[in-house]
Amino acid sequence: MAVDEAGxxxxxxxxxxxxxxxxxxxxxxxxxxxxxxxxxxxEILAESGLANxxxxxxxxxxxxxxxxxxxxxxPFVTACCGMEFMAVSGNHYDTDxxxxxxxxxxxxxxxxxxxxxxxxxxxxxxxxxxYDQMCEPKWVVAVGACAVSGGFYQNYTSVPxxxxxxxxxxxxxxxPPRPETILDALIKLQEKIQGQRHPIF
Amino acid sequence: xxxxxxxEGSPTLPYTQGGEFVTVGEGLCIRRIYPEGEDSDLSAxxxxxxxxxxxxxxxxxxxxxxxxxxxxxxxxxxxxxxHRGFEKECEHHTYHQxxxxxDRLNYCSxxxxxxxxxxxxxxxxxxxxxxxxxxxxxxMSEVSRITDHLTCLGAALMELGALTPFLYxxxxxxxxxEHIANVSGARLTQTYARVGxxxxxxxxxxxxxxxxxxxxxxxxxxxxxxxxxxxNRIFIDRMRGVGVISREDAVSYGVTGPVLRSTGVGLxxxxxxxxxxxxxxxxxxxIGKYGDNYDRYFVRMREMEESIRICRQLDPMIRATNGxxxxxxxARMTLPDKKEVYSNIEALMNHFKLIMEGPRPPKGEAYHxxxxxxxxxxxxxxxxxxxLPYKARCRPPSFVNMGAIHLMLLGSQVADxxxxxxxxxxxxxxxxx
Amino acid sequence: MSAVLSRVxxxxxxxxxxxxxxxxxDTIVIExxxxxxxxxxxxxxxxxxxxxxxxxxxxxxxDEEPRFEIVDHFFSTRFQHRLRVKCRVDEDEARxxxxxxxxxxxxxxxxxxxxxxxxxxxxxPDLRRILLYPEFKGFPLRKDYDKLExxxxxxxxxxxxxxxxxxxxxxxxxxxxxx
Numbered sequence: 001m002a003v004d005e006a007g008x009x010x011x012x013x014x015x016x017x018x019x020x021x022x023x024x025x026x027x028x029x030x031x032x033x034x035x036x037x038x039x040x041x042x043e044i045l046a047e048s049g050l051a052n053x054x055x056x057x058x059x060x061x062x063x064x065x066x067x068x069x070x071x072x073x074x075p076f077v078t079a080c081c082g083m084e085f086m087a088v089s090g091n092h093y094d095t096d097x098x099x100x101x102x103x104x105x106x107x108x109x110x111x112x113x114x115x116x117x118x119x120x121x122x123x124x125x126x127x128x129x130x131y132d133q134m135c136e137p138k139w140v141v142a143v144g145a146c147a148v149s150g151g152f153y154q155n156y157t158s159v160p161x162x163x164x165x166x167x168x169x170x171x172x173x174x175x176p177p178r179p180e181t182i183l184d185a186l187i188k189l190q191e192k193i194q195g196q197r198h199p200i201f
Numbered sequence: 202x203x204x205x206x207x208x209e210g211s212p213t214l215p216y217t218q219g220g221e222f223v224t225v226g227e228g229l230c231i232r233r234i235y236p237e238g239e240d241s242d243l244s245a246x247x248x249x250x251x252x253x254x255x256x257x258x259x260x261x262x263x264x265x266x267x268x269x270x271x272x273x274x275x276x277x278x279x280x281x282x283x284h285r286g287f288e289k290e291c292e293h294h295t296y297h298q299x300x301x302x303x304d305r306l307n308y309c310s311x312x313x314x315x316x317x318x319x320x321x322x323x324x325x326x327x328x329x330x331x332x333x334x335x336x337x338x339x340x341m342s343e344v345s346r347i348t349d350h351l352t353c354l355g356a357a358l359m360e361l362g363a364l365t366p367f368l369y370x371x372x373x374x375x376x377x378x379e380h381i382a383n384v385s386g387a388r389l390t391q392t393y394a395r396v397g398x399x400x401x402x403x404x405x406x407x408x409x410x411x412x413x414x415x416x417x418x419x420x421x422x423x424x425x426x427x428x429x430x431x432x433n434r435i436f437i438d439r440m441r442g443v444g445v446i447s448r449e450d451a452v453s454y455g456v457t458g459p460v461l462r463s464t465g466v467g468l469x470x471x472x473x474x475x476x477x478x479x480x481x482x483x484x485x486x487x488i489g490k491y492g493d494n495y496d497r498y499f500v501r502m503r504e505m506e507e508s509i510r511i512c513r514q515l516d517p518m519i520r521a522t523n524g525x526x527x528x529x530x531x532a533r534m535t536l537p538d539k540k541e542v543y544s545n546i547e548a549l550m551n552h553f554k555l556i557m558e559g560p561r562p563p564k565g566e567a568y569h570x571x572x573x574x575x576x577x578x579x580x581x582x583x584x585x586x587x588x589l590p591y592k593a594r595c596r597p598p599s600f601v602n603m604g605a606i607h608l609m610l611l612g613s614q615v616a617d618x619x620x621x622x623x624x625x626x627x628x629x630x631x632x633x634x
Numbered sequence: 635m636s637a638v639l640s641r642v643x644x645x646x647x648x649x650x651x652x653x654x655x656x657x658x659x660d661t662i663v664i665e666x667x668x669x670x671x672x673x674x675x676x677x678x679x680x681x682x683x684x685x686x687x688x689x690x691x692x693x694x695x696x697d698e699e700p701r702f703e704i705v706d707h708f709f710s711t712r713f714q715h716r717l718r719v720k721c722r723v724d725e726d727e728a729r730x731x732x733x734x735x736x737x738x739x740x741x742x743x744x745x746x747x748x749x750x751x752x753x754x755x756x757x758x759p760d761l762r763r764i765l766l767y768p769e770f771k772g773f774p775l776r777k778d779y780d781k782l783e784x785x786x787x788x789x790x791x792x793x794x795x796x797x798x799x800x801x802x803x804x805x806x807x808x809x810x811x812x813x
Contacts, residue, residue: 080308090371455739
């Protein structure tokens with residue numbers, strides 16, 4: 001049974017690649033099964049002939065692994081960054097590659113709130129309501145300088161950062177951020193989700 | 202008062218045109234109509250709230266709609282969910298520093314906003330940009346207009362369920378943005394204009410590549426979109442005869458741009474008051490006939506073709522002015538050459554004053570209008586002689602067009618809100634500023 | 635002087651307090667109480683036909699008396715000429731006649747002027763705040779309004795992480811660790 005373990009991927013917030021487990025390369029089984037990035041911490045059960053089908057892991061790791069690849073987003077699009085957000089959804093950048101393509105315009109069905117654009121005081125209660133309506137687990141991404149800190153709008157109407165209203169997991173700088181930055185933030189969020197506790201009971 | 206002037210009172214048009222104002226509590230005042238042949242049973246009506254965080258409302262508009270069955274019989278439109286204090290910020294920044302704020306007015310076509318602002322400031326200074334600057338500004342305005350129409354139509358078609366045109370148009374828009382970024386440095390918020398000129402010069406290779414993008418990307422994709430939706434039954438059913446506004450109503454409500462032109466009024470600032478180099482190029486102003494959504498779609502598609510035509514006429518003119526200056530030679534607004542700044546005390550002081558205090562136009566007021574992608578984009582500036590504008594007003598086409606949306610909605614179905622709203626092309630940053 | 639301006643001056647007579655055409659913009663100044671009647675004449679005159687209210691805003695001249703200046707920009711769709719009409723009102727009696735009965739576009743623009751400057755419009759059918767919210771105190775574009783004075787509608791939270799943000803480090807060693 002060949003398990004490709006590149007050392008314990010534990011200490012430094014392992015990405016999915018570090019713990020990739022290749023199965024089906026042992027003696028006897030010639031055909032290699034599709035290589036899937038198993039959750040970090042997974043182990044192949046080598047005994048009793050179940051080697052190719054059963055693996056063990058921790059519940060948190062499996063839940064994190066499942067959740068990070070099925071992020072249903074709620075685009076709370078208000079301003080200019082929304083144009084770049086459209087570009088990210090378009091052909092050139094394509095968030096579908098990260099399992100985060102489907103915008104859910106009902107907060108109850110989504111688990112990633114993307115705050116795209118300036119939040120002003122008139123809008124802030126709406127944002128709070130939308131966030132409260134989302135079911136756990138939920139994550140928030142602040143896209144663009146205005147959502148992060150208010151940007152260069154410092155006046156009577158702009159909220160200096162949406163984290164004054166709701167908690168934020170990932171901050172994306174830029175005015176507006178380039179699409180690559182948004183994709184990088186998505187990968188960062190996936191790493192964070194993988195490392196979190198996921199209580200299911 | 203002269204004899205020809207009427208006295209107060211007896212207004213000619215009733216202000217209840219397009220519905221009667223009814224206050225329904227909690228600060229809501231809807232415009233309500235009573236369809237003919239019905240006994241106006243108010244208890245059968247339903248009030249629903251749409252937005253502001255709703256995909257069809259682009260995140261920044263709230264509508265309270267009164268429904269009779271599925272027919273809209275009352276509507277209150279509440280903007281302001283993206284009011285970022287543009288005018289207050291401008292009053293606290295110099296004329297140069299305010300240029301990035303104008304980027305974020307209509308963020309689908311930032312260059313037109315840039316040029317509108319700096320041309321108004323130049324009007325205050327009573328200077329005229331150089332020939333090459335005017336040509337490049339005209340060229341860039343048209344590229345920007347194309348990206349705006351691509352965004353508007355792509356999003357509007359996606360909201361109707363046609364995802365493929367959205368993907369096509371966003372792809373082309375991305376190519377154009379990256380191409381603008383090659384000369385301005387930013388994809389979306391370009392800040393390309395300067396008072397008295399431009400930030401950077403364009404090259405012949407840039408123009409070659411732009412023409413290449415038109416031929417290889419834009420024109421084929423426009424043809425594909427025409428083929429996909431023009432004769433599509435679902436598309437026609439949802440666009441034709443929906444959101445109709447009459448010519449008189451459109452003029453009374455100050456509607457400009459493609460929405461006005463769809464009603465058959467061929468008004469275009471580029472045509473009747475040519476600014477920059479629009480007087481040197483020939484182009485058509487497409488107009489519609491019925492004033493409905495389908496006409497607006499077609500006006501926008503045709504405008505993109507006209508924009509390509511304008512660009513192609515400008516292309517040899519820009520090449521012919523290669524090497525000419527792109528900024529005016531006027532120390533009141535143009536930064537001196539860096540070499541001068543480091544070797545010459547007058548240039549150093551000039552640089553310092555321009556950066557710290559900004560250009561100081563003489564006292565006065567100026568209104569200058571350019572044809573934005575959604576209509577007349579005007580800037581009204583009042584200068585008190587200092588480096589900060591005393592008053593900076595943007596005449597926003599989206600805001601004024603949105604003020605007439607109840608005329609298009611009352612009496613139609615609730616599902617018609619989506620295409621009507623999409624074809625108005627409300628841009629939050631410009632509508633709410 | 636342009637033909638438009640001379641026609642306006644001759645037609646409105648002494649209602650025009652002053653006029654100029656600096657920078658190519660034809661401008662007249664009238665009494666605030668004549669705003670509606672003058673606009674109606676401008677709209678109905680056969681040589682002018684200003685049938686579109688292009689823009690309406692105000693300027694706050696805080697050191698002058700009267701303080702506020704209402705600025706309207708008219709446009710004729712037939713002749714494509716423009717006119718700027720200005721009138722002054724005092725801070726204590728900041729009321730002018732509304733143009734809503736003539737122009738549909740006056741509705742939202744006057745609401746915005748009211749929202750930003752606190753100038754009230756007589757005869758406006760629906761005068762309430764438009765860009766800001768009813769809980770907002772004051773009028774932000776007045777020169778004596780502090781730029782940073784906000785009126786939040788939410789309770790500010792201290793930026794930080796949630797309880798569920800605790801990060802664990804998964805791996806084979808964790809599996810063997812004693813509970």
